[in-house]
Amino acid sequence: MAxxxxxxxxxTVVLVDESRLDASIAExxxxxxxxxxxxxxEKIVVDLSQVRFMDSSGLGSLVAGLKKTAGSGLxxxxxxxxxxxxxxxxxxxxxxxSLHDSVADAVQGD
Amino acid sequence: MPDSxxxxxxxxxxxxxxxxLVAMAVRGVCAMTTLSPVEINRLELCLVEIVNNAIEHAxxxxxxxxxxxxxxxxxxxxxxxxxxxxTSIPSDVIDSQEPEEINPDHPETWLCSGRGLHIxxxxxxxxxxxxxxxxxxxxMSKALRH
Numbered sequence: 071m072a073x074x075x076x077x078x079x080x081x082t083v084v085l086v087d088e089s090r091l092d093a094s095i096a097e098x099x100x101x102x103x104x105x106x107x108x109x110x111x112e113k114i115v116v117d118l119s120q121v122r123f124m125d126s127s128g129l130g131s132l133v134a135g136l137k138k139t140a141g142s143g144l145x146x147x148x149x150x151x152x153x154x155x156x157x158x159x160x161x162x163x164x165x166x167x168s169l170h171d172s173v174a175d176a177v178q179g180d
Numbered sequence: 181m182p183d184s185x186x187x188x189x190x191x192x193x194x195x196x197x198x199x200x201l202v203a204m205a206v207r208g209v210c211a212m213t214t215l216s217p218v219e220i221n222r223l224e225l226c227l228v229e230i231v232n233n234a235i236e237h238a239x240x241x242x243x244x245x246x247x248x249x250x251x252x253x254x255x256x257x258x259x260x261x262x263x264x265x266x267t268s269i270p271s272d273v274i275d276s277q278e279p280e281e282i283n284p285d286h287p288e289t290w291l292c293s294g295r296g297l298h299i300x301x302x303x304x305x306x307x308x309x310x311x312x313x314x315x316x317x318x319x320m321s322k323a324l325r326h
């Protein structure tokens with residue numbers, strides 16, 4: 071399965087087990103995220119360690135998750151790889167997200 | 181089509197899952213050049229954005245249509261054209277201004293749609309768009325060190 075979840079304390083860690091978070095899977099990832107949020111998961115950390123490439127559609131799915139949790143929950147990102155970090159920087163979306171070096175940092179709030 | 185010494189022509193069917201095929205092929209060509217790893221990643225991003233745009237907007241995400249990618253390699257530049265035979269991009273979209281600046285306090289500014297074209301405009305050295313006899317071509321080029 072492309073997306074997996076595990077619980078770490080009060081956090082739900084969503085692993086994107088794909089090397090490319092692009093337009094071909096962005097919509098299904100958004101639906102997966104929304105299902106998690108709708109089922110009551112309020113503190114979500116997306117583990118991007120496996121993602122080597124992301125396009126604006128993939129970025130859009132993350133923004134959709136952030137919007138859906140805005141105000142009532144937490145939506146953080148962990149382990150973004152260089153090309154993914156570059157996309158956040160290019161689009162100034164790094165202003166929106168909490169980007170952590172690792173899932174451990176994210177769940178500790180570092 | 182790029183006017184180049186070395187020309188690679190690729191064609192895929194209009195399905196988003198096929199975009200990776202051309203991305204990997206163009207990465208292979210990039211490996212022959214002086215582009216740095218960061219520049220290659222960015223060029224791949226630009227290519228993917230434009231190919232996806234052709235599939236999603238020119239063909240409305242309908243499979244069964246051709247998307248042609250031509251990669252031209254010269255000593256001082258690399259050019260890529262992405263062509264489709266579907267709905268052309270409106271000129272106001274091609275000429276649109278930079279998107280509104282992201283403001284964390286205003287979710288209405290957190291838009292991703294349309295950012296693909298702006299990314300390409302920002303990262304490539306030259307960008308143009310033309311329609312001729314029903315064939316729409318987005319042409320972009322990047323200078324190479326030599």
